[in-house]
Amino acid sequence: MNTRSHGTPENVARHDRWSLFVTGGSGYLGHEVTRVFRERGYAYEAPGRRDGIDLLKPFELEDVVAAMFARCDKPPLLIHLAAWSRQSDCDREPENAFRANAESTGALATVVARFGGRMVYTSTDLVFDGAEAPYDEDAEANPISVYGRSKLFGERYVRTHAHDLIIRIPLLYGPSFDGLRGASDPLLTGAREGRELRLFDDEWRTPLDVRDAAIRIVDLALSDAVHVRHVAGKERLSRYELGLRILREAGLDARDSGFRVTRTRRGDLSGSPRPEDCSLVSMY
Numbered sequence: 001m002n003t004r005s006h007g008t009p010e011n012v013a014r015h016d017r018w019s020l021f022v023t024g025g026s027g028y029l030g031h032e033v034t035r036v037f038r039e040r041g042y043a044y045e046a047p048g049r050r051d052g053i054d055l056l057k058p059f060e061l062e063d064v065v066a067a068m069f070a071r072c073d074k075p076p077l078l079i080h081l082a083a084w085s086r087q088s089d090c091d092r093e094p095e096n097a098f099r100a101n102a103e104s105t106g107a108l109a110t111v112v113a114r115f116g117g118r119m120v121y122t123s124t125d126l127v128f129d130g131a132e133a134p135y136d137e138d139a140e141a142n143p144i145s146v147y148g149r150s151k152l153f154g155e156r157y158v159r160t161h162a163h164d165l166i167i168r169i170p171l172l173y174g175p176s177f178d179g180l181r182g183a184s185d186p187l188l189t190g191a192r193e194g195r196e197l198r199l200f201d202d203e204w205r206t207p208l209d210v211r212d213a214a215i216r217i218v219d220l221a222l223s224d225a226v227h228v229r230h231v232a233g234k235e236r237l238s239r240y241e242l243g244l245r246i247l248r249e250a251g252l253d254a255r256d257s258g259f260r261v262t263r264t265r266r267g268d269l270s271g272s273p274r275p276e277d278c279s280l281v282s283m284y
């Protein structure tokens with residue numbers, strides 16, 4: 001049906017319970033989640049914009065996705081990764097951020113439920129205000145950014161369906177397919193180009209490698225887990241500490257590459273306020 005479906009060759013098998021779907025398969029995390037499915041030999045479909053998936057048109061989305069599900073012999077398991085994920089985009093166009101991250105999530109959850117399926121929605125540690133870390137799964141969400149609010153509204157649509165699962169993930173790092181995404185690639189590019197690297201030393205997270213995140217998301221998606229789960233790294237790190245570690249592990253040294261690391265403060269940046277500490281407590 002589309003160039004991103006992966007279901008016909010002999011070396012792939014249909015899951016015994018679900019028809020597997022992934023939105024956002026062309027994104028940073030989506031590349032890794034679909035890779036995990038391929039490694040495990042599962043057939044899946046990863047529809048994108050070319051298949052009519054447009055997060056800015058939630059009402060049309062329902063019909064597009066319903067037509068895909070109607071062709072399947074098993075109920076859908078939809079891992080919904082597609083989102084407006086850039087905070088600056090959300091700040092600039094808050095209405096579209098809510099349309100993409102909240103209303104479209106609601107539309108998808110409704111269709112999935114109509115077909116007797118299960119939806120897994122990736123949310124974010126930025127649903128918390130950063131004042132009372134670390135946050136477990138029962139902690140009260142209180143986002144302070146447009147992005148965080150739009151993702152929390154998405155969660156609320158998913159929570160109304162008993163079979164669905166919300167997975168909150170932290171800042172992700174590790175290589176990206178286009179060299180432009182995640183916490184590490186832009187930093188490494190900046191270092192190699194000899195730029196000044198400004199890193200917050202007053203913002204903490206529990207960062208996670210994107211590949212590890214994908215494996216845990218697939219495992220949880222295929223389990224019976226429902227409600228909310230946190231999937232995060234074990235270590236609480238400031239953005240400054242994380243940045244130094246990424247540079248060190250890549251073998252980059254300021255003396256050789258000519259870059260300069262500057263400690264900076266969250267308040268130095270314009271846009272939505274940034275939470276101080278969104279560390280997650282995670283069993284996964």
Ligand SMILES: NC(=O)c1ccc[n+]([C@@H]2O[C@H](COP(=O)([O-])OP(=O)(O)OC[C@H]3O[C@@H](n4cnc5c(N)ncnc54)[C@H](OP(=O)(O)O)[C@@H]3O)[C@@H](O)[C@H]2O)c1
Binds near residue numbers: 125
């Ligand atoms: N990366 C992180 O550190 C992080 C942290 C916490 C939570 N998350 C969550 O994890 C999920 C995946 O994030 P990511 O880092 O993989 O994001 P990403 O690299 O920006 O990918 C976003 C995906 O959403 C799709 N998309 C965006 N706007 C769309 C639209 N209007 N219509 C249809 N598709 C659209 C993109 O499709 P195109 O390729 O066609 O643009 C892409 O596949 C998101 O739900 C995000 O909120 C990410």
